Amino acid sequence: MSTSNRILLGVNIDHVATLRQARGTRYPDPVKAALDAEEAGADGITVHLREDRRHIQERDVLLLKDVLQTRMNFEMGVTEEMMAFAELIRPAHICLVPETRQELTTEGGLDVAGQEARISLAVERLSKIGAEVSLFIDADERQIEASKRVGAPAIELHTGRYADAETPTDVADELQRVADGVAFGLAQGLIVNAGHGLHYHNVEAVAAIKGINELNIGHALVAHALFVGFKSAVSEMKALILAAAKP
Numbered sequence: 001m002s003t004s005n006r007i008l009l010g011v012n013i014d015h016v017a018t019l020r021q022a023r024g025t026r027y028p029d030p031v032k033a034a035l036d037a038e039e040a041g042a043d044g045i046t047v048h049l050r051e052d053r054r055h056i057q058e059r060d061v062l063l064l065k066d067v068l069q070t071r072m073n074f075e076m077g078v079t080e081e082m083m084a085f086a087e088l089i090r091p092a093h094i095c096l097v098p099e100t101r102q103e104l105t106t107e108g109g110l111d112v113a114g115q116e117a118r119i120s121l122a123v124e125r126l127s128k129i130g131a132e133v134s135l136f137i138d139a140d141e142r143q144i145e146a147s148k149r150v151g152a153p154a155i156e157l158h159t160g161r162y163a164d165a166e167t168p169t170d171v172a173d174e175l176q177r178v179a180d181g182v183a184f185g186l187a188q189g190l191i192v193n194a195g196h197g198l199h200y201h202n203v204e205a206v207a208a209i210k211g212i213n214e215l216n217i218g219h220a221l222v223a224h225a226l227f228v229g230f231k232s233a234v235s236e237m238k239a240l241i242l243a244a245a246k247p
């Protein structure tokens with residue numbers, strides 16, 4: 001069980017691509033953002049190639065594969081198209097996420113418990129290309145146990161409910177739910193990551209939870225980068241996380 005205080009920052013660059021896609025221009029380039037993020041201390045780069053291609057494109061992933069100095073965390077829905085693409089690019093990490101076309105963003109975690117056979121086949125197939133497969137799930141014991149059963153070495157706990165909570169009681173409850181999920185996942189022998197909706201004002205409490213391996217953060221970081229630049233946005237976030245994770 002890992003209870004290390006070393007916590008990694010995965011920088012999600014999807015929403016650099018959102019701005020580009022809004023006009024169909026060549027800029028801003030998420031590949032440049034990824035390289036700046038790495039220079040500023042990102043431990044990895046996360047991209048979500050959505051089925052509707054609303055932000056990241058195949059071109060981005062193919063270029064990143066060649067230029068990243070750290071490692072790619074490739075988020076994907078469990079579809080044959082994405083499985084085949086993952087086999088082509090062979091990322092170091094793959095995170096299986098639920099996806100619906102109309103959603104504004106990823107709503108809730110993957111229902112692993114409800115489709116164990118299908119997820120198990122996907123984990124087995126993607127593990128064969130050498131990827132560490134994680135499952136993006138809610139902090140729910142049933143889903144964590146199912147993740148263990150299907151053979152995934154890692155989970156990423158969806159922190160969206162914590163991020164969206166409005167009253168102090170709800171914030172505390174949702175934070176506790178994440179902390180309980182981390183402890184339960186670690187007890188199952190899983191690598192536990194977390195992310196979604198984290199920003200400069202809510203990240204510290206999550207980073208202070210012992211045993212989290214990595215936080216994946218994107219939207220807030222890209223938004224802050226508009227005002228301070230990408231490198232500063234990453235280094236500010238990294239400093240917050242590392243300070244909060246200190247014993």
Ligand SMILES: CC(=O)[C@@H](O)[C@H](O)COP(=O)(O)O
Nearest residue numbers: 014048075097104105106196
């Ligand atoms: C799975 C996840 O939490 C992130 O990839 C998130 O989905 C960012 O992309 P969207 O904002 O398009 O949902």
Ligand SMILES: NCC(=O)COP(=O)(O)O
Nearest residue numbers: 012195196197216218219
């Ligand atoms: N998996 C979560 C992620 O990569 C980033 O989510 P967000 O910070 O863009 O909400």
